[in-house]
Amino acid sequence: MKKTLALLTITLLLAACGQKLSGTYVNPTSDAKLIFESSDKLIYDTGMGKVEVSYKIDGKNLKLISPEGTQIFTLSDDGSIQAPMGLSFKKQ
Structure with missing residues (x-):
């Protein structure tokens, strides 16, 4: 029982x-x-085109990884995502 509880925890x-x-x-x-x-x-839809990228979460950083390079967005405490150039994304 103790082993099961420890494993579950x-x-x-x-x-x-x-x-x-x-x-x-x-x-x-x-x-x-x-x-x-x-x-x-994820799909990054700019409104003028879409691109599929890989992503990785590193603490409060959301790293979007593509062949062109890596963009770093920020995960905010309120659940929104802050992108470069002042863009903010909220869950729909």
């Missing part, structure tokens, strides 16, 4: 540590969207 703690993003985040002042497809892929 460890499993829950590990699950809580891994931050996941899902769904669609929109910018209220433009057509830009972030559409999270899986635990490591």
Whole structure:
């Protein structure tokens, strides 16, 4: 019983540590969207075109990784995502 309880506790703690993003985040002042497809892929829709990129969460940093380079967005405490050039995305 103690082993089962310890294993369950460890499993829950590990699950809580891994931050996941899902769904669609929109910018209220433009057509830009972030559409999270899986635990490591998203569609960045600028309103003029779409690109699929990989992403990784590192603390409060959301790193969008593409062949052209890496962009770093910030995960805010209110659940929004802050992008370069003042763009803000909120969950739809």
